[in-house]
Amino acid sequence: MAHDVADMMSSLFQAQGEGVATIMGKMMPAAGATEAEKIVHWAQVAGRMQSIWTDFQVEQIGQAAAPNSHLSDPVRWIATVEAVLRQLPLADPDVQAGLWNEVLDLIGTVMGQYGLGPRASEQSAGDDPALPLADRRFADPRWRRQPVFALLHQVYLLLSRQVTALAESVEGMEPGKKAQLIFATNILLDALSPANFPLTNPVALDKAGETQGDSLVRGFEHLVSDLRKRQLTHTAPGAFVIGENIATTPGKVILETPLYQLIQYTPTTDKVLKTPLLIFPPWINRFYILDLNAKKSFVRWAVEQGVSVFMVSWKSADATLADVTWDDYIQAQMDCIDTVCTRLAVPATHTIGYCVAGTTLAATLAVMARKGTADKVASGTFFTAQVDFEEAGDLKNFIDDQQIDAIGRLATDGYIDGRYMAATFNILRGNDLIWSTVQKNYLLGEAYPAFDLLHWNGDVTNLPARWHRDYLRDLYRDNRMVVPDSLQACGEPIDLRRIHTPCYIQAGREDHIAPTHSVWKLTRYLQGPWTFLLAGSGHIAGVVNPPSSDKYGYWTNDDAPRSLAEFQSGAVAHPGSWWPHWIGWIRSLDAQTVPARGKRRPGGRGDRVIEDAPGRYVATR
The missing domain is CATH 3.40.50.1820 (Alpha/Beta hydrolase fold, catalytic domain)
Incomplete structure (x- = not known):
């Protein structure tokens, strides 16, 4: 097994390097740009985002803490995560062994689809390989084009299903508390999806490359705007006016x-x-x-x-x-x-x-x-x-x-x-x-x-x-x-x-x-x-x-x-x-x-x- 794992990891790192190189190749300010120009360009993108954040922080100085400011307190969120995980039998050696074996089996299957690892002979040809687990969050083909992202979301889906099953199997808990545990587990798992983070989302990385970082800046502006009003924005601000284009019945x-x-x-x-x-x-x-x-x-x-x-x-x-x-x-x-x-x-x-x-x-x-x-x-x-x-x-x-x-x-x-x-x-x-x-x-x-x-x-x-x-x-x-x-x-x-x-x-x-x-x-x-x-x-x-x-x-x-x-x-x-x-x-x-x-x-x-x-x-x- 150790040999198989080593082979798979070696293949994965090679594929990861190739995948990252492909994505990073798009992140250039112009064709033929020098290395120095690339560095300057992305430094400017980072600087724009830093400026947005600094302006927001300055606004907050001297303001009383908002009633719901604890919602963005990372210490509280970490405590919540720990409280959920403590109730699951993740420390059980048999559970750990079972999860590890399933993850290894999944890695071998996914790598085989890309001609990598000991199961390379099982691969399916084509740019859109068939993967064991499906979820609409990962429907974009870019989640399958690079083995690193394919493996990332496949392992996430496997672990999500297994951890949810662990929550559902907990015994000796009052029904209401168990329902809360299952609900909290699902919320936590949804939050940890690789689709929610820029460096683990190939669609976001692709977009950043195509727009030369403008998508990152716009997205950061949206984030800060929502932090400022302490509420998620779902629709275009100003698109609807009560009495003009909604709630208009005379x-x-x-x-x-x-x-x-x-x-x-x-x-x-x-x-x-x-x-x-x-x-x-x-x-x-x-x-x-x-x-x-x-x-x-x-x-x-x-x-x-x-x-x-x-x-x-x-x-x-x-x-x-x-x-x-x-x-x-x-x-x-x-x-x-x-x-x-x-x-x-x-x-x-x-x-x-x-x-x-x-x-x-x-x-x-x-x-x-x-x-x-x-x-x-x-x-x-x-x-x-x-x-x-x-x-x-x-x-x-x-x-x-x-x-x-x-x-x-x-x-x-x-x-x-x-x-x-x-x-x-x-x-x-x-x-x-x-x-x-x-x-x-x-x-x-x-x-x-x-x-x-x-x-x-x-x-x-x-x-x-x-x-x-x-x-x-x-x-x-x-x-x-x-x-x-x-x-x-x-x-x-x-x-x-x-x-x-x-x-x-x-x-x-x-x-x-x-x-x-x-x-x-x-x-x-x-x-x-x-x-x-x-x-x-x-x-x-x-x-x-x-x-x-x-x-x-x-x-x-x-x-x-x-x-x-x-x-x-x-x-x-x-x-x-x-x-x-x-x-x-x-x-x-x-x-x-x-x-x-x-x-x-x-x-x-x-x-x-x-x-x-x-x-x-x-x-x-």
Whole structure:
């Protein structure tokens, strides 16, 4: 074995030298440049980057430490890595021997593909050799052209799979802690990918050579800019302006409180359904996820279907909202329901609750049932909303006593900077929302795309610290919402079994934030009629899927299934958007229409309004 290893290492070093020489050959300022000119050129590139960094450091002198500055503290990250590794059986001699043998076998196989080492006879001819392990992060052919980079990413993939398997095999650990270990292991492994570092990424090295170092400088400028604002940038700055090219559906702000603004949209049809629609978006995000642009806007589409649409725009928390609790959000929802009913002189309104606002909508319906006012809500639609948090997905990995306390310490003046929540959700899809950005925008220096969905994703909202703590503790950690009368709001105990309101429950088939099986559990508690629909895609694209896109599809089951498995086994697949199915359900409850006049048209004659949609609150940072 020692002889085989020596042969492979000798071949590898030779191939590495040839590969590096090929790449470095591109890193010349001009054809025929002298050695001195090359040195001067790359010294200038390094100097430009040093100047950028020096300017940034000077800016930071005298500034108070940012609340989240510990996130970039290497000592803390190293401690986190060590804590994860200590829980894995990596010190076991049998485990080490097994890993070593698999790595050696893989090295021999990969080297053989390039005509190197003792397995050279097994090589496959061509510039794109077949390698044992595949991953989309390494799909670019440059990862296979040079044996050094082929071997680098192949060994990384092998070790990643083996270390993940070790985490999954740990015994004697409480299930929640084990899930946290597996989750933390995967985060660590994703971060250590050779694709994330300039000297181990052949695509980045190639780009640096082609641009004579300009890509490195641009990427470094992007990095420093993000350090300056302490948030990843995903879209081109200035590409989107609220009210100009996003959140553009015409309407008026008809009510404003310290916690929210209420928007009413202008009808585009002569007649509208008598029963209006009131939408509660999640307060952890901006409401315009449902009004991104004319083609994607659920709001605009609903208006075009002849629906009188109202939308709540929550205010991003500041010190004035430090004492806000769950009661305030539930009371706000009830107040909005009353406002809509009174304004349009109707007995009831349809409602939609998206994500956490759907959780609160369920509590609101339970409270209204206790108060005897549930008839003010004609229906409740739940977009990817959970009430039973026993199996609430990867976010559960952030919820234990230690982490709740840590989150509490992040609060400033009674609120939590929304960048923390943005970072949390980005981590859940690290390769898509963090490391792809690192590779494209930092290592390759690429320009940011103009992508409205990613712009919304980075448009963060601050959270009231007290309510956020209670939400994590009482719902995610202790799952008290499904325990009758365990929680109360507005002076009333909450019992979801009192809800008789007709409900429409939408779940995303690939939702990693509110998993399908968790969303389904709402059906266990409702006493009234309900319809469950499974949409293609995930937490955002599964909801924002207009008919014009003709994507994803959805599944229904009209046979009153008693479990998710039963629903899925008898589900009927439908192409395209589920929105028409929803509006059909709404009309089945009450198809009566009225003329779109009077206060159905906000801001008309004699109607006092506050300002044009989308209002000021959505722009408050």
